[in-house]
Amino acid sequence: MNSSTSSSKKVALYTILLAVVILGSATWLVNAFTDNTEKNAGDVFGIQRIRSVINSLDYIANTETPSVIVFGSSLIKDGFSPRYYDEALKSQHNIDITSFNLGLGNMKPSYQLLLAKRIKEAHQRSGKKVDLAIIEFNPFLTTKKRENFRPFMTEQVSAVLMSPEEIHNLAFEDTERYARMLSIRYLRNGVSAEAITGGIRFLVGAAQDQAPSIGNFTKDHLQNLSERRTIQKQLRDFITQEHPLTKKSHVWNPVTQGGLIDMMDLSSKAKSAAIALSNNMRYPKTLALDAQGRIECCDIIDLEFSEPLFKDFQNIIKEFKAFSNHVEVILMPSNRTIIPTNKEALERQKALLGRLEKEEQITVRNYQDHPAFAPSMFYDATHLAMDTGRITFSQLLAQNTVETLKKD
Amino acid sequence: MLFNTPLFFGFACVFFLLYSFVFTKNNSRALFVIASSLLFYAGWDYRFIPLLLLSGVIDFFVAQHIAKTDDIVQKKRFLLISIVVNLGILGIFKYTNFMIDSVQETLTFFGAAVSLGTLEIVLPVGISFYTFQSMSYTIDVYRGDTHARKNFTPFIATLSFFPQLVAGPILRARQILPQIENFPTPSINDVKYGFVLITIGLVKKTIADILAFPAQTLFNNPDAISWIETVTGVLAFAGQIYGDFSGYSDIAIGIALIIGIKIPLNFNTPYFSISPVDFWKRWHISLSGWLRDYLYISLGGNRGGKQIRNVFITMLLGGLWHGAAWTFVVWGAYHGVIISLTHMIRESRIGKFFSNKQGKLLTFCMWLFTFYLVCIGWVFFRAESIGDAFSIIAFLHMPDTSIAAAPYAGVILALVAITIFFIHALDYSIIRFREGILKRYWLVLPLLIAGQTFMILIGEPGYEFIYFQF
Numbered sequence: 001m002n003s004s005t006s007s008s009k010k011v012a013l014y015t016i017l018l019a020v021v022i023l024g025s026a027t028w029l030v031n032a033f034t035d036n037t038e039k040n041a042g043d044v045f046g047i048q049r050i051r052s053v054i055n056s057l058d059y060i061a062n063t064e065t066p067s068v069i070v071f072g073s074s075l076i077k078d079g080f081s082p083r084y085y086d087e088a089l090k091s092q093h094n095i096d097i098t099s100f101n102l103g104l105g106n107m108k109p110s111y112q113l114l115l116a117k118r119i120k121e122a123h124q125r126s127g128k129k130v131d132l133a134i135i136e137f138n139p140f141l142t143t144k145k146r147e148n149f150r151p152f153m154t155e156q157v158s159a160v161l162m163s164p165e166e167i168h169n170l171a172f173e174d175t176e177r178y179a180r181m182l183s184i185r186y187l188r189n190g191v192s193a194e195a196i197t198g199g200i201r202f203l204v205g206a207a208q209d210q211a212p213s214i215g216n217f218t219k220d221h222l223q224n225l226s227e228r229r230t231i232q233k234q235l236r237d238f239i240t241q242e243h244p245l246t247k248k249s250h251v252w253n254p255v256t257q258g259g260l261i262d263m264m265d266l267s268s269k270a271k272s273a274a275i276a277l278s279n280n281m282r283y284p285k286t287l288a289l290d291a292q293g294r295i296e297c298c299d300i301i302d303l304e305f306s307e308p309l310f311k312d313f314q315n316i317i318k319e320f321k322a323f324s325n326h327v328e329v330i331l332m333p334s335n336r337t338i339i340p341t342n343k344e345a346l347e348r349q350k351a352l353l354g355r356l357e358k359e360e361q362i363t364v365r366n367y368q369d370h371p372a373f374a375p376s377m378f379y380d381a382t383h384l385a386m387d388t389g390r391i392t393f394s395q396l397l398a399q400n401t402v403e404t405l406k407k408d
Numbered sequence: 409m410l411f412n413t414p415l416f417f418g419f420a421c422v423f424f425l426l427y428s429f430v431f432t433k434n435n436s437r438a439l440f441v442i443a444s445s446l447l448f449y450a451g452w453d454y455r456f457i458p459l460l461l462l463s464g465v466i467d468f469f470v471a472q473h474i475a476k477t478d479d480i481v482q483k484k485r486f487l488l489i490s491i492v493v494n495l496g497i498l499g500i501f502k503y504t505n506f507m508i509d510s511v512q513e514t515l516t517f518f519g520a521a522v523s524l525g526t527l528e529i530v531l532p533v534g535i536s537f538y539t540f541q542s543m544s545y546t547i548d549v550y551r552g553d554t555h556a557r558k559n560f561t562p563f564i565a566t567l568s569f570f571p572q573l574v575a576g577p578i579l580r581a582r583q584i585l586p587q588i589e590n591f592p593t594p595s596i597n598d599v600k601y602g603f604v605l606i607t608i609g610l611v612k613k614t615i616a617d618i619l620a621f622p623a624q625t626l627f628n629n630p631d632a633i634s635w636i637e638t639v640t641g642v643l644a645f646a647g648q649i650y651g652d653f654s655g656y657s658d659i660a661i662g663i664a665l666i667i668g669i670k671i672p673l674n675f676n677t678p679y680f681s682i683s684p685v686d687f688w689k690r691w692h693i694s695l696s697g698w699l700r701d702y703l704y705i706s707l708g709g710n711r712g713g714k715q716i717r718n719v720f721i722t723m724l725l726g727g728l729w730h731g732a733a734w735t736f737v738v739w740g741a742y743h744g745v746i747i748s749l750t751h752m753i754r755e756s757r758i759g760k761f762f763s764n765k766q767g768k769l770l771t772f773c774m775w776l777f778t779f780y781l782v783c784i785g786w787v788f789f790r791a792e793s794i795g796d797a798f799s800i801i802a803f804l805h806m807p808d809t810s811i812a813a814a815p816y817a818g819v820i821l822a823l824v825a826i827t828i829f830f831i832h833a834l835d836y837s838i839i840r841f842r843e844g845i846l847k848r849y850w851l852v853l854p855l856l857i858a859g860q861t862f863m864i865l866i867g868e869p870g871y872e873f874i875y876f877q878f
Contacts, residue, residue, distance in 0.1 A: 008593040012428035015599045015666055019421075021853070022603065026860035033865060176451075179414035188864070196866045 027187050034191040043250055045195040046106050049077070050160050052252035053102060053115065057122035059254060060100050067128075068099035068401070069119070071112070071320070072136025075332040076103030077250075079384035081394040082257035083264065088398035095405055097131070101258035105250075106157070108141050108149070109312035114161035116319035121163070123323035132404055133324040134397070135316060137331055137356070137364070139341075139349050140298035140382075142313060144306045149297050156192035159184035224283040231277045238270035263387055271387070278385040282376070287338045290381040294339065300382075303345035305352055317360050326404050329356060331366040333373035333393065338381045365400060372396055409451030411659045412613050412867055419448065420663065427667060437591050438565040445568035449533070452574070456532035459497060464567045466493050467542045468560055471549040475556035483550055490546035494539040501535055506732035534574035536729055540698055542567055545581035547702055554582040562589045569669075571660040575653070577674040577694035587669050594668035600846050604838060605662030607859035609655040612831055614867040616651030619644040622824060627790055630800050635807035638800060640821040645790045646783050647828040650679065653692070654835070677836050679782070679828065682774040684746040687782055699726050715751060720744035730789070735797060739788040746781050 037044055060067070070080050082099040089095040104115070123130065140146065159167070159181045167185060170178035184192045239261055252258050256265075263271055281287075294300040320327045331353075334341070341349075353364050367373070377389030384390045409416050423444050431440040446457055470490045474483050515522050545563070548554040557563050563581075566588045572579060594602070626633060626641020633641070657674035664671045674694050681687035688696045699722050707718040720741070727740015753759040762770065784801060791797035838845065845852055 008432070009428065011594055011596060011599060012424070014596060015424070015428075018599065018603060022607075022856045022860055025857040026864050029857070029861045030864045033861075176409070176413060176415045179418055183414040193865065193867050 030187075031189045034189045034196075038191075045156070045191045047156060047160060047190055047195070049104055049250050049252060050115075050157060051190060053104060053258070054118060054160065056252045056254065056258070057119055058125065060102075060119075060258075061122040061126040061128055063098050063100075063128075065096055065098045066131040066405075068097055068132045068134065068405070069102055069130050069320075069324075070099060070134045070136070070397075071102045071116070071119075071316075072330075072332070073103060073107045073112075073138045073141055074105035075138060075383060076136050077101060077105060078103070078260065078379075078386070079332055079390050079393050080397070081259045081262050081390050083259065083262060084391050084394035085398045086257075088395040089402065089405070092398070093402050093406075095402065097405065099257060101256075101260075103136070103258075107138075108146050109309045109316060111154075111157045111161060113312045113316050113319070114158065114166070116316045118161065118163065120319050120323050128323075130320075130324040132326045132328065132401060133320040134401065135320060135327065135329050137313060137329050137353070139303050139305075139331070139345075139352075140294060140300040142305055142309045142352075143299040144304050145297065145299040147306045147309055155180055155184060156190065156195050159192070160190045218285070221283065221285045224280060224286065228277070228280045231273055231280055235270065235273040235277055238267065238273055242267055242270060260386065263391065275387045278379045278387050281379045281385075287381055291338050294381055300339055301342055301345065303341060303348055305348060310352060314356070314360060317356075317362060326407070327362060328401065328404065329353075329360075329362055329364045330397070331364070331368050333370055333377070333384065333389065334368040335375055335378040335381055336369065337375045338378070363404075367393070367396070370396070409448055411656065411663075412610060412863070415451075419444075424666070434589065434591055435561060438561040438588060441565040441570075441588070442561065442568055445565070445570035445573055448570040449568070449573060452533045453530065456530075456535075459501075459532055459535070460538055460568060461564070463494055463497060463539055463542045464564050466490065467546050468557070468563050471546045471556040472558070474546065474549050487546055487550045490543055494543045498535060498539050501529055501532055503728075503732045504529055510734075537576045537578055538567060538573060540695075540729075541578050541580075544578070544698060544702060545585075548581055554580075554585070557585065557589075559589070569664070571663040571669075572671060575656050575660070576692075577657055577660065577671055578698050579671060579694065580698075583672065584669065592668040594666060597846050598665050598668060598670075600852060601842065602662040602665035603856055604845070604852065605658045605665065607662075607856050607863070608834055608838060609658030609660075609662060610863040610867060611834070611859045612651040612655030612658065614863050615827055615831060616648045616655060617867070619648040619651065619824065619827065622820060623648050623790065626800070627792065627796070630791070630796050630803075634817065635803065635809075636817045636821055638803055638807075640817065640824050642783050642787060642800070642804065643821070643828065644824045646679070646786050647824060647831065649786065649789070650675070650828070651831055654831075673839070675835070676839065677832050679779055679832055680775065680836070681778050681782075682771055683778055684743065684750050684781060687778060688743070688747065695726070695729070699723075716748045719748050719751065723747060734794055735788050735791055738794055738797070739785055742785050742788060746785075 034045065038048060043049065060069070068082075068085070070076055070082070070085075080101050080103060082101050085099045086097055089097050102115070102119070104112075155177075162181065162185075167178065167181045170181060184190060243261060243265060250260070256262070263274065266274060291300070317327060317329070353366070356362060357364055372392055373384070373389060377385055377392060379385040379389075384393055409419060427437065427440060427444075431437045446460075449457060449460065467490050470486045474486045477483055477486075512522065545554070549556045562585060566579070566581065566584050569579075569584070569588070622637075622640050622644040626638055627645070630638075654675035661671045661674070672694070674692060676690040676693065678687055678691035681690055703725060704718055704722040707721060708714050709718060721744075723744030724737065724740045727736045727738070727743070730736045730739070754763070784804075787800050787804075788794070788797045791800060845855075
């Protein structure tokens with residue numbers, strides 16, 4: 001080896017050392033930042049519940065008692081209480097069952113399909129079957145508009161939900177995406193740069209778009225917002241005091257069987273705060289803005305359905321059938337006074353559901369216009385309120401699924 | 409394959425390891441550089457690799473013929489082949505649809521509405537850069553500034569050298585060919601500085617992506633936002649394009665430096681310029697140098713009292729080089745006008761009077777006015793149409809007070825201004841105090857780690873660099 005080659009190799013080794021030190025330290029700092037942010041500031045990256053659901057799948061799959069999985073979007077997460085459901089079945093029909101809430105926000109069927117596969121794998125590992133899988137079909141998550149909504153979430157959610165094999169398969173399909181997935185999953189603790197930048201984007205970009213509407217708020221509305229902040233803080237404090245272990249109610253928790261903190265968990269003071277919050281949220285302008293948001297993100301009025309997302313939904317059913325004795329599809333109650341879905345959209349939805357029943361040979365229970373749900377049972381344009389709608393829905397679902405459960 | 413993606417990181421690691429430990433001979437290294445560069449280019453579109461090679465092959469052989477003959481007419485003919493081929497490739501792929509559209513619009517304007525349609529032409533990435541670089545070789549050989557090479561491999565390795573292939577800097581053969589023919593061993597300081605430049609480039613790119621949002625707010629809705637947000641949008645675009653493009657150049661220079669190849673500075677704190685002429689000496693230096701040496705001087709330069717005409721033509725074509733749209737033509741013409749005016753003022757009595765009296769206040773005023781002129785130019789560069797550009801510029805000077813500013817608009821404006829200053833301060837520091845910084849590990853290591861952390865944390869991998877479209 002001549003001296004020039006030797007010197008060249010020394011410099012190369014120095015370069016590698018320097019790169020390892022710099023990138024190693026930077027990656028460690030990024031992980032430390034995301035970890036600490038999630039621990040201290042809550043679900044700022046929108047990934048905690050997904051991560052906690054993934055971590056709970058083996059627990060769910062190993063449940064001794066017969067089990068029911070209620071799977072869906074944030075409408076399920078907020079609108080279904082496993083414990084009210086179980087209690088109704090036990091007290092009224094003497095059926096001992098453990099149900100689980102697997103509702104997740106910020107979803108679309110393509111993500112849900114990945115989760116369904118992970119649930120199936122967990123059950124295959126445990127060798128157990130679910131007695132009843134109730135899958136929510138959410139029309140506005142299956143629209144063309146939703147297909148392209150928040151692309152920055154896509155990689156992050158996919159990186160967390162994909163299996164290592166699915167990630168590695170990308171190496172042959174889309175090398176760039178493969179590298180990004182590896183980076184998010186293994187180097188960035190499941191948090192994508194986009195999720196972090198989302199905050200900055202909001203600060204400098206979206207804030208500019210939204211600010212004028214804030215500028216137009218009436219005094220009444222501003223008063224309502226101010227009261228809301230106060231009540232939210234009160235409720236948070238109550239929950240922290242009364243339930244120190246389950247205070248982060250969005251994180252999947254075995255104590256609540258994946259559901260959120262319920263009225264049954266709260267002291268009378270906390271209950272009052274929860275009811276006050278529900279009432280405050282129903283301020284007309286707030287509801288209108290929420291509805292507008294749903295129109296913009298998900299085409300909730302016109303419902304132009306996306307065929308690829310619908311196919312993903314059908315595949316979700318197929319995945320669940322592989323490890324469930326019974327599979328049913330439900331549609332959550334709709335707040336029609338705030339979201340007046342148009343007639344043509346409802347016709348399209350009807351046709352789609354008909355297709356689903358026929359092609360998947362499945363029962364579809366549609367609660368959208370069920371008379372049990374008044375507008376006062378929702379806390380916003382789409383979600384059932386914890387003090388009313390959630391309880392009613394969970395008990396009603398128990399009544400309606402009892403026959404299926406008795407079949408075993 | 410973008411520099412700011414994990415895939416490129418993986419590619420660069422493999423390249424570096426093989427380059428340093430496997431391909432250690434000059435010729436094998438050159439072949440390896442070609443293979444890696446073509447793989448890098450294929451990451452966008454492998455179909456255009458033959459086009460890149462065609463440009464290189466023709467120029468390589470044309471240069472040899474130019475060198476062989478003593479007949480000036482023959483030399484000119486061969487040079488013409490190179491120019492026609494390169495500009496032909498550029499013209500077909502970049503300007504065909506622009507020309508068709510322009511003819512169509514002109515005919516429509518004169519009442520003869522016809523539909524000529526457009527062709528399905530994909531613009532090959534980096535075409536404007538590598539055709540200019542390739543052409544500079546034949547021109548240099550023609551002028552006797554460099555000799556024609558006999559070894560094909562280093563020449564193609566130079567032309568396809570991946571750090572600068574798709575968005576420059578545009579290198580001259582005489583700058584880089586000798587280095588590729590005899591791959592130098594980098595010094596430890598080269599490596600450190602390479603990392604510093606890569607890190608700064610990535611940080612600037614990250615900042616540029618953030619600035620893109622307020623810029624989009626303006627340019628997507630030019631009629632719907634307040635004056636203060638319009639100012640913010642214009643400033644944000646000034647910051648975005650600088651961060652994006654100079655960031656890319658820094659990364660390219662840094663990568664090359666780590667393997668010992670020295671590429672000259674492409675940006676030298678351009679927003680600190682105190683005149684439009686000064687600006688073009690600091691902005692995209694490799695392009696302005698190319699235009700000066702191969703176009704402006706070919707047109708006659710300062711000679712024969714045709715300086716103003718030649719400046720104007722050079723800048724007009726420079727504008728067109730940036731993109732096939734009338735907004736770029738107007739942008740180029742605008743710079744042609746302000747540079748010409750600068751020359752005229754300098755030659756005038758007032759200019760001569762003030763040139764002897766330069767104090768801090770005057771320098772500050774000159775800087776402020778230059779920055780203002782440059783920002784106005786960016787409106788043409790970024791606007792969707794010339795009409796939009798004029799309405800934004802009009803609104804900047806005659807604000808419509810009926811459109812209320814959003815809350816925090818002032819804060820966002822201040823943040824944008826601070827960010828632009830920050831990027832420049834970063835560049836200034838690293839240019840001015842390069843040796844001092846590199847000597848101090850306690851300073852350089854934390855800076856590098858902080859920069860990389862910032863980039864990994866909030867960099868949006870995969871956001872394209874603006875200059876790729878040119």
